[in-house]
Amino acid sequence: MATRTALPDERKRQILEAATAVFSRSGYHEARMDDIAEASGLSKGALYLYFPGKAALITTLLESHLDRSLHFMQGLVHREGTVRDRLLAYIRHEAGELESMRAILPLCYEFYAAALREQEVAAFFKSYFGRYLDLLDQMIRQGIGRGELKQTDPRQTAILLAGSHEGLTLLWLMDPTTFDWTAQMESSLQLVLDALAV
Amino acid sequence: MATRTALPDERKRQILEAATAVFSRSGYHEARMDDIAEASGLSKGALYLYFPGKAALITTLLESHLDRSLHFMQGLVHREGTVRDRLLAYIRHEAGELESMRAILPLCYEFYAAALREQEVAAFFKSYFGRYLDLLDQMIRQGIGRGELKQTDPRQTAILLAGSHEGLTLLWLMDPTTFDWTAQMESSLQLVLDALAV
DNA sequence: TAATGCTGACTGACCAGTCAGTCATAAAGA
């Protein structure tokens, strides 16, 4: 019984792990279902027993990855401490994920491109970025309410912080040797928060 | 004679225009050479008389687009005025290109993804971002030298500005209704420059 | 014996790139 119900989950995990490896090596379009089958140690047919198709593999992957990041941020909003300390904690947390991000982010970019053409993908990212901005927004409001930050448009600040995060990460990915991700993220955050400190 | 030598250029322009339309509608991978042929009013064979293949179409397109943006920035570095005014001018210039950016940027993202896997594409973007950062860096040094900005690490500031630009544009593309690109870019720039003003 | 989990050869659609052939025009010859 335990095995019987556990099997599908185990197989899904096994397939997703293989898919992550293959997608991050080859990208979505270049990746072949045969490669994923081989990497997973299962047959191609088996993939279709657990997932309806190639697209489902990538969306499941991205969804779980982005959800984890969002979940951490959610926790921070309800934690004690200054906005500064909590955002620094967020940066440090993300820094720990940098290696897995290097595998996932190229796939995100392929999907950002798709998002700008396909309704369904667009809704997915719109919701993700929306929730991300809402959490930042909420934290900034806390900072203003507690007298840590100046009166300022919280949404605008949230967009600046989120945008810097996205953009700096992109620049870093393009050439990781030119600067240290964590140091740059921290100094950028400090600069913005200094400008907004009371 | 005039017509004879002008023809290849005219045809190339005609093909690139069609390619822009088709690529921005369908993306690089989904776009078919047959579609581009039809959109250009030429036959598929003719495309191969003027370009060696599909890849050459997209690289030519992106190259000319990024070069134009870089060229404008280059001009700004040698222009009179404060750093603030010149960067505001840059934002206003880019704002004017927003519509054509909406067609081109999805392709960029597809290529960012490719850049993270393929040596040749990586070199292309590395060089582009490198030159972009160099120009910003140079302008910030001018600001420091002229007493407009505090002593600060110019590279770090350049990375923050360039990163914000990239990231804010990405967020905006994902949902252009949530905020105004120009207003957000300007307020972000003002905040950063205020923090660095003497 | 039946059910479940899985296999992998196969199919059909797709598409980048090719190339034998067309056609309009120009140059050469009658």
Add this chain to the structure above:
DNA sequence: TCTTTATGACTGACTGGTCAGTCAGCATTA
């Protein structure tokens, strides 16, 4: 001036290869 030959721009049917997804059948277990 009329005819023939040459040129080069262009065409589009075709090829060769790829790959997502299918399904008839096998192996293992209950």
